[in-house]
Amino acid sequence: MQKIRGASRGIGRLTDQTTRAAAQSAAARGAVQSAKEAAAQAARYQQTAKAAQTAVQKTAQAAGRALRAILAAARSLLAAMMAGGSTVVSMVLVICLIGVLIASPFGIFFSGEDSGTGYTMPEAVRTLNGEFTDRIEQIKAENPYDELDMDNAGSAAMISNWRDVLAIYAVRTTTDDTSPDEVATLTEEKLDILRQIFWDMNAISYWVETISGDKDESDTVILHITVTVKDHLQMADEYRFNAEQRKLLEELMQPEYQELFMALTGSYQDIDLSPEEIQEIIKKLPADLSEERKQVVLTAYQLLGKVNYFWGGKSLVLGWDSRWGTPMKVTAAGSSSSGTVRLFGLDCSGFVDWVFYNQSGGQYIIGHGGGASAQHSYCTPISWSDAKPGDLVFYPGDSHVGIVCGFDSSGNILIIHCASSSNNVVVTGKIGFTTIGRPEYYGE
Template identity: 50%
Template sequence: MAAIAAGGSIVLSIVVVLCLVGVLLASPLGILFAGGGSGPGSVSPSEAVAQINGELAERLEQMQVDADCDRLEITGAPPPWPEVLAVFAVRQSGSAESGSPAVLDAAQVEALRTVFWDMTKLTSEKKTVEHPASGSAVAWTEEVLSVTITPRTPDDMRVFYQFTAEQDQALDALLDNSELLASLAGDLTISSQAAKDLLAALPADLAPERRAVVQTACQLVGKVRYFWGGKSLKIGWDDRWGTLRQVTAAGSSTTGTYRPFGMDCSGFADWVFYNTSGGEYVIGHGGGAHAQHTYCTPISWDEALPGDLVFYPGDEHVGIVGGRDEAGDLLIVHCASSANNVVITGKSGFTSIGRPVYYSE
């Protein structure tokens, strides 16, 4: 009942589905609707999905390095996450060493990782591409690694894992309700303990619009990877997040590589204010971090309040003031390339602060 209360309608729907196929709520299937647990080291399904998506990109990058190729070409895509989660849950329900059903902990994440890679086949071929001379450009040659990603289907995994008749029945029920599992992979429930602690420490008299900005920012902590040039003006979870895409925006060392789609720092700030305002306000009005800075009033660090914006020198990076730690030092919520995710850190690196005109409009 506590898990149902914590997870809302998505949790309730999944519980109903599982009951229909006669699966006990105490089984390891419960890890999919336990809200990520609250113990040390527990994570939410959406955090685990983001982590494994990043590992796929890292493996592809390492394949290119090992093959000593100039460029990577990708064909195909990994299996949809609802299918992976369904197979994982059913496999764990038949495992004698499945771990605690109440949390998705390190052992469970490792089991999920195993299922993902069992369902994801990578094959590669190295080829030499000749580029003829054209105009003033001379002819040149490049080595290309062509990687094909072939997903294995849930039916493949029934055989591979030798599911019982009861497990087959449970898998059918989960696949028939794949939209519920998709909601888990893109859940906006605040699950990061650091984010929960930050919100709990917000001043009681904080203006509602500022509190809403910080709460919205915390929804993505640990769940959305950094992607150079990544933007999203969508209310709620963007289904493109986590899908493997090539970085096409110029100006980054990652340009041309394949990574899980996400957002850059200014894209994150835009998404937060866009969602907080119900789709009515874009903090940068279509620009990047510099444009966002121009729509702020300069303030001193002592005046900082949760929801204000902070910037690196030259507006190379932007973050949102989330609050203060026990020592009174500022905490910043931002999508950081160094962490490759939405994180909460101190203000190191940020040299200026501004108050968005959003709060006075």
């Protein structure tokens, strides 16, 4: 089974799969037996979890073990179904236990998909991150200044406590008499609760300082912006959590839940392409295209529609960069966004660097540390008629760069690039791109 990404994603589809599996032969009885044993273990934890409901959540560690048992059972069930086994009985046990956990603070891990309210947790996180950056820009706009001191508000550390925020939200939502009693469904009311907790834990303050100039100099106005970041322990004290709530909070902060929280906050995303997506991309590629070029194109498509445009944004990270989507100050000069706070991502050359770095397994940086102009310098000029997927294309003056990613049904060139106008990685035609080069990387 792949990495668990928001527990509902892998488990939520199991019911349909089970229905199909029940109609198949029981050829894999050994696998089925293993699945039943795992589900039976989960069922034993169900009794403890039910007791927790009537004992005001006094069994946080047992609930945590129950969640882990569900995940283990799900792995076995999936393996059994793939082998053609019937797993209906085991599946019912697991689904029952899931229902119990959804009503507990661990239901936060089932909030990664829209359950009919129009909200998912990653979308809520992006919304609040956006409100955070908007508030900083509003303060700057309303307070003219000569110098800006943003303290930790200018770094990725601004919102470094999303896991703490969500853990506090999960406990408070399921144990506070004044709050809704289920955390898995993200309604408008619960989004407001999450927003309140978020701002309590990431408070923005500011003050204006005026330094008198010398006789021939004008005064200097300094705008100071500070973000006061609080962790889960500080908030447990501030919200006066009782002993049972603190036990639940302690369990949620255990290391084994790190990836689940990362999935909910969007700081981890599965960027692997599905077999169907790969086939659609390959349809747009020449049949005789080299495997190396094909992998460059497939790697580029992994970020399609997933990464914000950020002036000066670079990343030499294999896979998903956890900084993407985090509010950060634009420090690179030369853009209208310089000095503002935006959701971190990639610029055009940063995207191209990431693609070749990842395709090569971290062995090659196509621009050798420079931007689009440097990337162009490591290319051999070619004509548009000789274009192949994987070649680089440039705007006049190397002001923008993209990667040829295929041809449409009419034979027109398709370009994948990180575009400021779309604030994302997009696929377009060649309009705007005037020159094309063949990277030395291919050795052709």
